[in-house]
Amino acid sequence: MTAPAVRSRRLPLASLARWETLLVILLVGLLVAGTQLSRFFLSANNFANLTSSVMEVAIMALPMTLIIITGDIDLSVESMVGLAGAVLGTLMLAGLPLPLAIPIVLIVGGLGGWLNGLLVTRAGLPALVVTLGTLALFRGLANVILGPTVISVWPDWFTEFGFGTIAKSPIPYTLVVFAVLAAVFWLVTHGTWLGRQVVAIGKSKDAARYSGVPVASLRNWLFILSGVVAALAGIILAARFSSARNDNGTGMTLTVVTVVLLGGVDINGGKGSIPGVVLAVFVLAVLQNVLRLAGVSSEFQGIAVGLLLVFSVIVPQLARQAKAALDRARRGRRPPAGSMAAGEINV
Amino acid sequence: MTPRLELTGISKRFAATAALTDVALRLLPGEIHALVGENGAGKSTLVKTIAGVHQPDAGEIRLDGERITIPSPAAARAMRIAVVHQEPRLFPDLSVAENIFLIAPPTDRLHTIAWREMRRRAANLFEQLDVKMDVSAPVRGLSMADQQLIEIAKALSLDARVLILDEPTASLSTHEVERLFTIVRRTKERGVGVLFVSHRLDEVFALCDRATVFRDGRHVITAPTSELTTASLVRHMVGREVSLFPKEASTLGEPLLEVRGLSDAAGFRDVSFTVRAGEILGLAGLVGAGRTEIARVLFGIESRTAGEVLLDGKPVNFRSPSEALRAGIAYVPEDRHQDGLVLDFSIANNITLPILPRLFPRLLLRARVEDEVARSFSEPLRVRATGVGQAVSALSGGNQQKVVIAKWLATKPRVLILDEPTRGVDIGAKVEVHRIVSELAATGLAIVMISSDLPEVLAMSDRILVLHEGRVAAEIARSDASEERVMFAATGQVEAAAAGAGHGG
Numbered sequence: 114m115t116a117p118a119v120r121s122r123r124l125p126l127a128s129l130a131r132w133e134t135l136l137v138i139l140l141v142g143l144l145v146a147g148t149q150l151s152r153f154f155l156s157a158n159n160f161a162n163l164t165s166s167v168m169e170v171a172i173m174a175l176p177m178t179l180i181i182i183t184g185d186i187d188l189s190v191e192s193m194v195g196l197a198g199a200v201l202g203t204l205m206l207a208g209l210p211l212p213l214a215i216p217i218v219l220i221v222g223g224l225g226g227w228l229n230g231l232l233v234t235r236a237g238l239p240a241l242v243v244t245l246g247t248l249a250l251f252r253g254l255a256n257v258i259l260g261p262t263v264i265s266v267w268p269d270w271f272t273e274f275g276f277g278t279i280a281k282s283p284i285p286y287t288l289v290v291f292a293v294l295a296a297v298f299w300l301v302t303h304g305t306w307l308g309r310q311v312v313a314i315g316k317s318k319d320a321a322r323y324s325g326v327p328v329a330s331l332r333n334w335l336f337i338l339s340g341v342v343a344a345l346a347g348i349i350l351a352a353r354f355s356s357a358r359n360d361n362g363t364g365m366t367l368t369v370v371t372v373v374l375l376g377g378v379d380i381n382g383g384k385g386s387i388p389g390v391v392l393a394v395f396v397l398a399v400l401q402n403v404l405r406l407a408g409v410s411s412e413f414q415g416i417a418v419g420l421l422l423v424f425s426v427i428v429p430q431l432a433r434q435a436k437a438a439l440d441r442a443r444r445g446r447r448p449p450a451g452s453m454a455a456g457e458i459n460v
Numbered sequence: 461m462t463p464r465l466e467l468t469g470i471s472k473r474f475a476a477t478a479a480l481t482d483v484a485l486r487l488l489p490g491e492i493h494a495l496v497g498e499n500g501a502g503k504s505t506l507v508k509t510i511a512g513v514h515q516p517d518a519g520e521i522r523l524d525g526e527r528i529t530i531p532s533p534a535a536a537r538a539m540r541i542a543v544v545h546q547e548p549r550l551f552p553d554l555s556v557a558e559n560i561f562l563i564a565p566p567t568d569r570l571h572t573i574a575w576r577e578m579r580r581r582a583a584n585l586f587e588q589l590d591v592k593m594d595v596s597a598p599v600r601g602l603s604m605a606d607q608q609l610i611e612i613a614k615a616l617s618l619d620a621r622v623l624i625l626d627e628p629t630a631s632l633s634t635h636e637v638e639r640l641f642t643i644v645r646r647t648k649e650r651g652v653g654v655l656f657v658s659h660r661l662d663e664v665f666a667l668c669d670r671a672t673v674f675r676d677g678r679h680v681i682t683a684p685t686s687e688l689t690t691a692s693l694v695r696h697m698v699g700r701e702v703s704l705f706p707k708e709a710s711t712l713g714e715p716l717l718e719v720r721g722l723s724d725a726a727g728f729r730d731v732s733f734t735v736r737a738g739e740i741l742g743l744a745g746l747v748g749a750g751r752t753e754i755a756r757v758l759f760g761i762e763s764r765t766a767g768e769v770l771l772d773g774k775p776v777n778f779r780s781p782s783e784a785l786r787a788g789i790a791y792v793p794e795d796r797h798q799d800g801l802v803l804d805f806s807i808a809n810n811i812t813l814p815i816l817p818r819l820f821p822r823l824l825l826r827a828r829v830e831d832e833v834a835r836s837f838s839e840p841l842r843v844r845a846t847g848v849g850q851a852v853s854a855l856s857g858g859n860q861q862k863v864v865i866a867k868w869l870a871t872k873p874r875v876l877i878l879d880e881p882t883r884g885v886d887i888g889a890k891v892e893v894h895r896i897v898s899e900l901a902a903t904g905l906a907i908v909m910i911s912s913d914l915p916e917v918l919a920m921s922d923r924i925l926v927l928h929e930g931r932v933a934a935e936i937a938r939s940d941a942s943e944e945r946v947m948f949a950a951t952g953q954v955e956a957a958a959a960g961a962g963h964g965g
Contacts, residue, residue, distance in 0.1 A: 305820075317802045
């Protein structure tokens with residue numbers, strides 16, 4: 114009974130490494146395809162374009178990674194993007210300078226996340242339902258605040274932050290924001306005991322609680338963090354499009370969750386890595402860019418994102434099944450009747 | 461006499477591991493036959509082979525003299541071989557009757573289920589068992605003991621020739637065990653061959669006619685229980701002499717934990733006790749008497765409704781486990797897999813989980829420090845593993861329990877609450893856990909030990925607090941304690957115990 118146990122111990126690390134390798138291969142393949150499609154693909158301009166187009170999704174994917182690792186989910190982020198833009202624009206029109214309005218918007222994001230967190234941890238409701246509700250709530254608030262108004266007059270420095278690049282380099286300001294955030298999330302998730310506690314919650318809430326991990330407050334803080342980061346994404350989106358509209362960010366949640374799962378995070382919680390998610394961000398960015406260069410319409414690009422989501426859930430599942438079949442073949446016997454019996458060998 | 465079930469030369473391998481090597485078993489009609497052995501001895505594999513879950517690599521099986529193969533659990537059922545598993549496997553939302561007749565419900569002419577007939581037959585089964593049971597009630601909410609009875613009724617509905625009970629008493633209280641035994645004896649009288657798999661040796665002697673011992677997948681001995689003693693049985697199981705319950709004398713210090721008039725919403729009322737440094741207080745009682753609930757309040761998982769708790773003479777009220785563990789209380793929970801361990805984590809990550817903030821005040825983890833700390837707490841407990849990096853899911857039950865204890869010792873507690881510390885642990889590891897606990901008491905820890913294992917409570921405790929339906933029924937000093945006194949108090953018969961126990965339970 115020792116042999117299968119030792120194998121199962123080595124499995125998660127090895128398969129994680131393989132998953133990230135898969136992402137790198139995918140990315141290289143897309144890059145090659147891109148160069149074939151257009152001689153402008155490798156230009157500095159195109160790089161700046163393709164990265165800045167996914168930065169809102171990218172930064173929201175970071176807290177989403179931790180939330181999914183704990184076994185929760187936050188579907189409300191895209192509406193917070195819209196609400197943040199609406200609040201920011203309205204405050205600016207009311208005469209408040211942006212450097213003062215931005216912190217207020219971030220606080221609004223935090224409050225929205227706090228509401229999610231309270232409903233999930235205090236009222237004990239499933240995160241899926243709670244954040245589906247606030248998805249509608251936050252969007253509704255944005256509608257109430259802005260109505261059909263489109264705010265499109267912004268200070269130059271603000272719009273420059275949205276799509277400009279540092280000096281003459283091809284590096285967008287927003288990429289710097291993402292890089293800094295990703296580094297912090299990487300360190301916290303994989304290098305500190307806070308990250309360890311988050312993973313412990315995802316693997317077993319009860320065991321974590323009995324071990325003194327503040328399960329409820331950690332989950333609550335992650336929702337707050339997600340709200341703040343979504344508000345930041347809303348600010349960036351408003352800056353990039355020079356526009357605050359009540360439908361800013363619509364459909365982004367799907368993309369955020371896709372990136373997280375493509376990054377190898379287990380939808381059932383307990384497993385995931387920040388480097389994987391960062392890789393997935395670039396896979397998505399390059400894929401969108403390649404599709405655009407190939408002349409694929411934006412409707413079909415949506416299909417591509419959906420397929421990517423399904424792909425990133427199915428492939429690990431198939432890999433697990435293939436591995437199980439391989440193990441059985443190696444044991445040189447046909448599988449015992451029914452898969453349940455196979456699972457019981459380790460009991 | 462033709463055996464009901466006869467197994468000869470059975471071998472079974474899983475990958476590189478030999479689970480069973482050339483074992484034999486003869487189950488006679490009308491006998492209760494015990495199968496004992498440590499964890500990993502091959503008992504479960506044998507049970508699953510008879511149940512049709514596993515196919516043997518070699519050997520032959522005969523049922524009433526006729527050579528058979530058992531290709532699937534359905535085939536086993538068709539041959540009237542019934543298995544009652546350790547954990548009842550019932551559908552909580554279906555009624556008792558539906559659970560019993562799930563596979564072959566009685567039908568009427570239109571091939572729809574004949575509900576009334578089904579309920580009547582189910583009620584009839586429980587009548588045979590002499591048990592009151594509402595057969596149209598859903599299974600959800602029924603006690604473990606009742607669920608076990610449903611499994612047995614299911615077995616009876618097959619008119620079983622062979623009945624296998626796989627550790628059926630693991631989650632039953634004393635009087636539920638008695639009821640089960642009565643039923644099993646009645647089944648035996650009908651000529652059924654009963655195979656009884658258990659860790660509890662007192663039950664083997666109380667119930668069984670013969671016993672077979674397995675060790676490391678091999679047959680060691682089969683003998684009538686009248687020719688065996690607990691000591692000889694244990695020797696056959698572990699292959700060496702062990703003294704069952706080592707208990708070191710310890711000098712009692714100051715009162716560390718005082719509980720006064722403690723009550724919670726439903727589980728227990730007006731409970732008072734004191735535990736001194738170096739003392740082991742045993743908490744005995746039937747399942748549902750409120751013992752675990754007391755532990756959960758003390759550890760800050762549930763809240764109290766009345767009373768006070770003093771730690772070192774100062775009143776405390778913990779609202780979360782993290783507060784309790786900072787104050788020096790540790791709780792080894794009843795359910796190791798659910799509450800005690802993160803199964804996917806390594807030994808080291810489990811041991812350090814409660815103390816991470818203390819160990820790394822600057823947030824950053826250091827694997828070397830973690831491994832060293834983990835080793836310093838797991839090595840004295842002799843956790844058998846390839847290293848502290850091994851996942852706890854790969855360890856045996858006894859070693860997992862040692863990891864849970866090591867984890868709580870790492871918090872440097874002063875009060876240690878153990879909830880069923882040796883349930884599901886093999887006999888060798890059980891002895892080691894007892895050694896560890898008594899050594900801890902000797903170092904000045906105050907220990908509260910909840911246990912349904914009476915010999916364990918009697919051997920380990922300096923004092924025994926017996927609970928009955930949420931109230932303290934008796935407090936018995938070590939020198940006055942006997943199984944009868946504890947059992948009488950636990951079943952609410954304090955006067956009888958005082959008058960001198962004697963006439964059966």
